Amino acid sequence: MASSSASSGAGAGEPGPGASDLLRTVPRGIAQVDLQTNLWTGLVFIVALFVGGWQFGVFGLLGTVVATLTALALGVSWRDNVSLGLEGFCGTLIGVSLVLYLNVRWMTVVLVIFGAIAGSVLTAALNVLLKPYRLPTLTAPFCVITTVMVVGGPSFARVWDRHAGTAPPSAADPGTALGWGELWQGTFSGVGQVFFQNQWYVGVIFLIGLCVAGWRTGLVALVSSLVGLLTGWVLGAQAADLGAGLYGYNSVLTGIALCGTFVSVTRLSALYALVGVVAAAGLTAGIGNLFAVVGGHTLTWPFVLVTWVFLAAVPMYARIARA
Amino acid sequence: MASSSASSGAGAGEPGPGASDLLRTVPRGIAQVDLQTNLWTGLVFIVALFVGGWQFGVFGLLGTVVATLTALALGVSWRDNVSLGLEGFCGTLIGVSLVLYLNVRWMTVVLVIFGAIAGSVLTAALNVLLKPYRLPTLTAPFCVITTVMVVGGPSFARVWDRHAGTAPPSAADPGTALGWGELWQGTFSGVGQVFFQNQWYVGVIFLIGLCVAGWRTGLVALVSSLVGLLTGWVLGAQAADLGAGLYGYNSVLTGIALCGTFVSVTRLSALYALVGVVAAAGLTAGIGNLFAVVGGHTLTWPFVLVTWVFLAAVPMYARIARA
Amino acid sequence: MASSSASSGAGAGEPGPGASDLLRTVPRGIAQVDLQTNLWTGLVFIVALFVGGWQFGVFGLLGTVVATLTALALGVSWRDNVSLGLEGFCGTLIGVSLVLYLNVRWMTVVLVIFGAIAGSVLTAALNVLLKPYRLPTLTAPFCVITTVMVVGGPSFARVWDRHAGTAPPSAADPGTALGWGELWQGTFSGVGQVFFQNQWYVGVIFLIGLCVAGWRTGLVALVSSLVGLLTGWVLGAQAADLGAGLYGYNSVLTGIALCGTFVSVTRLSALYALVGVVAAAGLTAGIGNLFAVVGGHTLTWPFVLVTWVFLAAVPMYARIARA
Numbered sequence: 001m002a003s004s005s006a007s008s009g010a011g012a013g014e015p016g017p018g019a020s021d022l023l024r025t026v027p028r029g030i031a032q033v034d035l036q037t038n039l040w041t042g043l044v045f046i047v048a049l050f051v052g053g054w055q056f057g058v059f060g061l062l063g064t065v066v067a068t069l070t071a072l073a074l075g076v077s078w079r080d081n082v083s084l085g086l087e088g089f090c091g092t093l094i095g096v097s098l099v100l101y102l103n104v105r106w107m108t109v110v111l112v113i114f115g116a117i118a119g120s121v122l123t124a125a126l127n128v129l130l131k132p133y134r135l136p137t138l139t140a141p142f143c144v145i146t147t148v149m150v151v152g153g154p155s156f157a158r159v160w161d162r163h164a165g166t167a168p169p170s171a172a173d174p175g176t177a178l179g180w181g182e183l184w185q186g187t188f189s190g191v192g193q194v195f196f197q198n199q200w201y202v203g204v205i206f207l208i209g210l211c212v213a214g215w216r217t218g219l220v221a222l223v224s225s226l227v228g229l230l231t232g233w234v235l236g237a238q239a240a241d242l243g244a245g246l247y248g249y250n251s252v253l254t255g256i257a258l259c260g261t262f263v264s265v266t267r268l269s270a271l272y273a274l275v276g277v278v279a280a281a282g283l284t285a286g287i288g289n290l291f292a293v294v295g296g297h298t299l300t301w302p303f304v305l306v307t308w309v310f311l312a313a314v315p316m317y318a319r320i321a322r323a
Numbered sequence: 324m325a326s327s328s329a330s331s332g333a334g335a336g337e338p339g340p341g342a343s344d345l346l347r348t349v350p351r352g353i354a355q356v357d358l359q360t361n362l363w364t365g366l367v368f369i370v371a372l373f374v375g376g377w378q379f380g381v382f383g384l385l386g387t388v389v390a391t392l393t394a395l396a397l398g399v400s401w402r403d404n405v406s407l408g409l410e411g412f413c414g415t416l417i418g419v420s421l422v423l424y425l426n427v428r429w430m431t432v433v434l435v436i437f438g439a440i441a442g443s444v445l446t447a448a449l450n451v452l453l454k455p456y457r458l459p460t461l462t463a464p465f466c467v468i469t470t471v472m473v474v475g476g477p478s479f480a481r482v483w484d485r486h487a488g489t490a491p492p493s494a495a496d497p498g499t500a501l502g503w504g505e506l507w508q509g510t511f512s513g514v515g516q517v518f519f520q521n522q523w524y525v526g527v528i529f530l531i532g533l534c535v536a537g538w539r540t541g542l543v544a545l546v547s548s549l550v551g552l553l554t555g556w557v558l559g560a561q562a563a564d565l566g567a568g569l570y571g572y573n574s575v576l577t578g579i580a581l582c583g584t585f586v587s588v589t590r591l592s593a594l595y596a597l598v599g600v601v602a603a604a605g606l607t608a609g610i611g612n613l614f615a616v617v618g619g620h621t622l623t624w625p626f627v628l629v630t631w632v633f634l635a636a637v638p639m640y641a642r643i644a645r646a
Numbered sequence: 647m648a649s650s651s652a653s654s655g656a657g658a659g660e661p662g663p664g665a666s667d668l669l670r671t672v673p674r675g676i677a678q679v680d681l682q683t684n685l686w687t688g689l690v691f692i693v694a695l696f697v698g699g700w701q702f703g704v705f706g707l708l709g710t711v712v713a714t715l716t717a718l719a720l721g722v723s724w725r726d727n728v729s730l731g732l733e734g735f736c737g738t739l740i741g742v743s744l745v746l747y748l749n750v751r752w753m754t755v756v757l758v759i760f761g762a763i764a765g766s767v768l769t770a771a772l773n774v775l776l777k778p779y780r781l782p783t784l785t786a787p788f789c790v791i792t793t794v795m796v797v798g799g800p801s802f803a804r805v806w807d808r809h810a811g812t813a814p815p816s817a818a819d820p821g822t823a824l825g826w827g828e829l830w831q832g833t834f835s836g837v838g839q840v841f842f843q844n845q846w847y848v849g850v851i852f853l854i855g856l857c858v859a860g861w862r863t864g865l866v867a868l869v870s871s872l873v874g875l876l877t878g879w880v881l882g883a884q885a886a887d888l889g890a891g892l893y894g895y896n897s898v899l900t901g902i903a904l905c906g907t908f909v910s911v912t913r914l915s916a917l918y919a920l921v922g923v924v925a926a927a928g929l930t931a932g933i934g935n936l937f938a939v940v941g942g943h944t945l946t947w948p949f950v951l952v953t954w955v956f957l958a959a960v961p962m963y964a965r966i967a968r969a
Contacts, residue, residue: 074918075964107881118925124959129779133452152932157822157882176480235430236480272397279441286475290617294936313447318398456775499803558753559803595720602764609798613940636770641721 017078029064029088033139034194034206034221034253035261036213037084044209045195049096051205052197055104059095059112060195066116067091067123076124090123091116093142093195097299100196101150107158111149119145134322135308136262139253139300147296154295168246169198170238178233182243190225190248194300198244210256217256224248224255227274228281235282250280250302257307263314264321272310272320280306340401352387352411356462357517357529357544357576358584359536360407367532368518372419374528375520378427382418382435383518389439390414390446399447413446414439416465416518420622423519424473430481434472442468457645458634459585462576462623470619477618491569492521493561501556505566513548513571517623521567533579540579547571547578550597551604558605573603573625580630586637587644595633595643603629663724675710675734679785680840680852680867680899681907682859683730690855691841695742697851698843701750705741705758706841712762713737713769722770736769737762739788739841743945746842747796753804757795765791780968781954782908785899785946793942800941814892815844816884824879828889836871836894840946844890856902863902870894870901873920874927881928896926896948903953909960910967918956918966926952 027042030049034041050057071087072078081087094115102108122141130137153160185200191210192203211218228251232242241247258273259265283302291297314320350365353372357364373380394410395401404410417438425431445464453460476483508523514533515526534541551574555565564570581596582588606625614620637643673688676695680687696703717733718724727733740761748754768787776783799806831846837856838849857864874897878888887893904919905911929948937943960966 074914074962074966076962077964081962114921114924114928117921121921121959122955124962125955126958128958128961132455132778148929148932151935152928152930155883155931155935156878159881232479235482237478268397275437275440275444278437282437282475283471284475285478286471289474289478293616293939309445309448312449312451313444315451316397316399316404316447318400320397455778555802558805560801591720598760598763598767601760605760605798606794607798608801609794612797612801616939632768632771635772635774636767638774639720639722639727639770641723643720 017083021083025068025082025085025088026061026064028083028085029068030060030085030092031209031213032085032089033092034210035256036210036217038213041209041213042085044212045206048192048197048202048205048209049195052192052195052199052202055099056096056195056197059099059108060092061095062109063091063093063095063112063116063119064088065091066113067094067120070117070120071124074120074124081127087120087123090119090137090139090142090145093139093300094119094145096196097142097146097297098149101146101297102153102159111159115145115149133312135311138257138304138307140304143299143301143304146299147291147301151291151294151296168238169240169244173240175239176236178239178242182239183229186229186243186245186248187222187226189243189245190228191221191245191252193245193249194252200245203245216260220255220259221252224251224259224277227251227255227277228284231278231281232284235285237285246298247281247284250284250298250300250306251277253300253303254280254306254310257303258310260323262307262311262323264323266320269320276306276310340406344406348391348405348408348411349384349387351406351408352391353383353408353415354532354536355408355412356415357533358579359533359540361536364532364536365408367535368529371515371520371525371528371532372518375515375518375522375525378422379419379518379520382422382431383415384418385432386414386416386418386435386439386442387411388414389436390417390443393440393443394447397443397447404450410443410446413442413460413462413465413468416462416623417442417468419519420465420469420620421472424469424620425476425482434482438468438472456635458631461580461627461630463627466622466624466627469622470614470624474614474617474619491561492563492567496563498562499559501562501565505562506552509552509566509568509571510545510549512566512568513551513575514544514568516568516572517575523568526568539583543578543582544575547574547582547600550574550578550600551607554601554604555607558608560608569621570604570607573607573621573623573629574600576623576626577603577629577633580626581633583646585630585634585646587646589643592643599629599633663729667729671714671728671731671734672707672710674729674731675714676706676731676738677855677859678731678735679738680856681902682856682863684859687855687859688731690858691852694838694843694848694851694855695841698838698841698845698848701745702742702841702843705745705754706738707741708755709737709739709741709758709762709765710734711737712759713740713766716763716766717770720766720770727773733766733769736765736783736785736788736791739785739946740765740791742842743788743792743943744795747792747943748799748805757805761791761795779958781957784903784950784953786950789945789947789950792945793937793947797937797940797942814884815886815890819886821885822882824885824888828885829875832875832889832891832894833868833872835889835891836874836898837867837891839891839895840898846891849891862906866901866905867898870897870905870923873897873901873923874930877924877927878930881931883931892944893927893930896930896944896946896952897923899946899949900926900952900956903949904956906969908953908957908969910969912966915966922952922956 027039030045031042049060068088095112098112119141126137188200188203189198191206210221225248228248229242232247255277258276263269280302287301288298350362353368354365372383391411418435421435442464449460511523511526512521514529533544548571551571552565555570578600581599586592603625610624611621673685676691677688695706714734741758744758765787772783834846834849835844837852856867871894874894875888878893901923904922909915926948933947934944
């Protein structure tokens with residue numbers, strides 16, 4: 001059943017896309033990291049990545065393009081998937097995260113290309129597996145590929161002579177007292193940390209991109225980031241981690257997913273989304289501690305797991321509806 | 324498919340429950356921890372919890388009520404789920420386990436309330452995901468929520484200034500020679516450890532509660548606890564852990580589930596259940612060692628995993644049938 | 647749906663198998679470790695196991711027989727499953743792996759018998775769970791049972807007084823410079839490591855068995871083993887581990903699965919299989935590091951995970967088809 005209905009969506013007989021259609025999949029793919037299809041949102045996101053560092057822009061684009069081309073080469077439906085950017089966004093994050101953890105090197109280029117191909121296949125597999133439950137893949141393929149590569153990396157001499165970017169900010173600056181600067185900067189950084197960017201002004205550019213897609217989307221993202229930060233603060237998380245947006249980015253994505261994208265917005269469903277946003281921030285520590293043992297990272301696992309659970313539950317609820 | 328058939332069971336148009344109906348969901352929810360719907364069984368279990376310690380009674384009741392109210396507020400079917408106590412039992416265990424691991428504090432109250440809400444959503448999600456396979460959620464939502472909170476806890480200063488109740492009895496009293504006292508006390512304790520109670524007389528009260536539901540249920544629980552303990556003894560487990568019932572409680576639940584609740588009882592299916600009961604005891608060590616690395620606990624994971632496998636397998640077997 | 651269609655395949659009303667039919671399930675079961683049904687292939691594999699060490703032959707046969715008899719006793723379909731050896735191969739690997747990790751002892755005999763029974767139930771469960779997606783169980787039941795037993799083992803004094811066979815060859819002989827001897831021996835060893843055999847000439851016997859089933863199968867296995875080894879070498883893996891075939895065996899199984907067994911062979915699908923073969927070798931380190939923390943082993947987890955993903959994805963692809 002899963003297989004027949006999925007294959008009927010595949011691309012046989014569709015007219016082939018032109019060059020400008022293909023080009024548009026790139027910003028759309030990058031916008032899909034935040035669950036958006038808006039072309040201009042994607043272009044603003046690309047600017048934000050380059051402001052964060054040229055390597056994030058270049059490796060993010062590389063991953064997006066390779067993942068999208070893989071899907072096209074294997075015959076994924078242009079209309080239902082590729083043209084919407086749905087085949088690119090995990091490649092974006094694979095590129096950005098691997099250059100962060102493995103540094104700018106030729107081997108990282110090879111790993112991003114291979115990782116984007118493998119992530120594309122995993123996206124297709126999850127699409128089939130989740131279809132009976134109407135669940136989206138979200139960023140799960142990225143989480144799996146990057147986790148596997150970072151955990152396996154130390155076994156390979158040509159992958160891992162330097163391990164970059166892994167100590168949390170609180171390692172250098174411990175303490176739980178939250179200052180005003182950490183509060184407002186952390187709220188903006190939470191929007192940027194979706195793409196692993198921890199500077200508050202890069203977060204502001206991403207927020208502008210979201211507002212281009214719709215002011216409600218931008219508002220939900222900002223409020224969710226603040227709620228995630230405050231959740232961590234109430235529980236007693238390290239202030240430096242809060243200030244870097246580390247408790248916000250999973251809340252941002254969960255808020256966008258549950259409040260407007262996949263669930264019809266009502267007063268009750270907004271409360272439901274709020275519980276999810278808080279859960280995503282709380283889960284950040286559990287996932288982080290779990291993966292720390294083997295050298296993995298939190299990534300967007302909390303967002304993926306919480307959103308899957310909150311979407312899968314909907315059919316049991318008479319008062320919550322899918323969008 | 325999963326979504327449509329599940330949503331058709333949701334509560335639109337049903338007459339609302341009265342106050343006494345609502346009250347009855349509390350003992351029923353607590354009885355469902357042991358897969359029972361009997362009101363009196365639940366009341367005896369509440370007595371047992373308070374004999375074990377006032378905090379287990381209070382936090383167990385808190386979790387049960389919050390989880391049940393969450394399900395009601397979101398519109399879960401009263402007739403099919405809530406009235407049977409099926410929305411309460413994971414909340415019970417979340418309450419009891421968190422007060423054991425995090426102590427009596429106001430933050431624990433907050434965490435039990437939030438955990439029971441999140442566990443309620445996870446129950447709904449698992450109901451949808453497992454429906455095509457006719458598998459019950461068992462205590463999986465409790466296992467997930469408590470594992471995540473205990474693993475993440477140390478990152479939060481306001482959650483974790485004291486970590487209670489985690490060293491196994493064998494830490495203070497190592498050795499594998501099993502005495503008579505450990506044998507009989509451990510068999511009763513195994514029944515109580517389902518609710519994290521390690522005194523043999525508390526186990527006896529839980530056993531009385533099970534006998535109220537049916538003498539066969541009580542007998543299956545007692546024999547399963549003994550089989551679990553003996554499995555550990557044959558393999559060479561620590562005697563103090565055996566005496567505390569730590570190898571018995573997953574066997575108790577697996578025995579009740581596979582021998583009478585979800586599988587039709589025949590001579591062959593009793594043997595099948597016996598294999599499951601032994602497997603649950605054996606798996607206790609594997610799961611325990613796995614979670615110990617990140618500060619997690621065995622909980623009822625072995626019961627959940629073994630029972631899922633033994634129930635999922637049934638359609639392949641011409642000689643075993645679902646009840 | 648999953649349950650009804652699965653149970654219709656169960657064995658009621660089929661004529662019972664004779665003694666020679668039963669005997670044939672043993673070599674067929676052992677051939678199925680490499681996804682083959684050929685009787686003679688299985689007989690050559692048995693010879694290879696005894697050349698590797700009498701204990702591997704004896705414990706491998708024990709596991710195969712116990713697993714097959716369990717399936718028969720519970721009523722699994724003779725025609726669709728048992729007669730093809732599909733109920734035996736996980737038992738084979740449980741026997742071979744447990745005698746490697748736990749040594750030749752009476753307790754190991756007990757554990758292989760119980761493990762083969764539990765692995766048989768898990769095979770049935772996975773058959774039901776994976777049926778809607780047309781995915782085979784592969785060696786997943788073996789991976790689960792052996793992982794659980796090896797991780798839990800140290801808690802049991804009678805299981806674990808000596809832990810055998812776990813240090814990788816590179817522990818005694820570190821370095822990443824690959825010699826010619828390691829290259830050709832490692833390529834053959836990769837074929838034998840599917841059964842935990844690290845001598846190159848045992849790998850040659852297994853390769854002969856595969857060629858008996860079809861020269862194309864043998865060729866795919868040999869090339870996949872070489873590709874796996876070279877993947878490890880490019881990434882900078884330890885040469886001694888490459889020379890022992892540790893980066894080859896998951897590639898061998900993935901190659902056989904994706905190139906000829908479950909996917910129709912075309913030029914594009916051969917490239918698709920190649921990506922899978924490389925991914926299985928790369929994943930070896932990630933899985934190994936993950937399980938090392940709790941004393942587990944890589945086993946054939948990379949093959950299982952990669953092949954599931956690459957098969958599950960097929961319905962999304964207009965240009966790849968299931969065989």
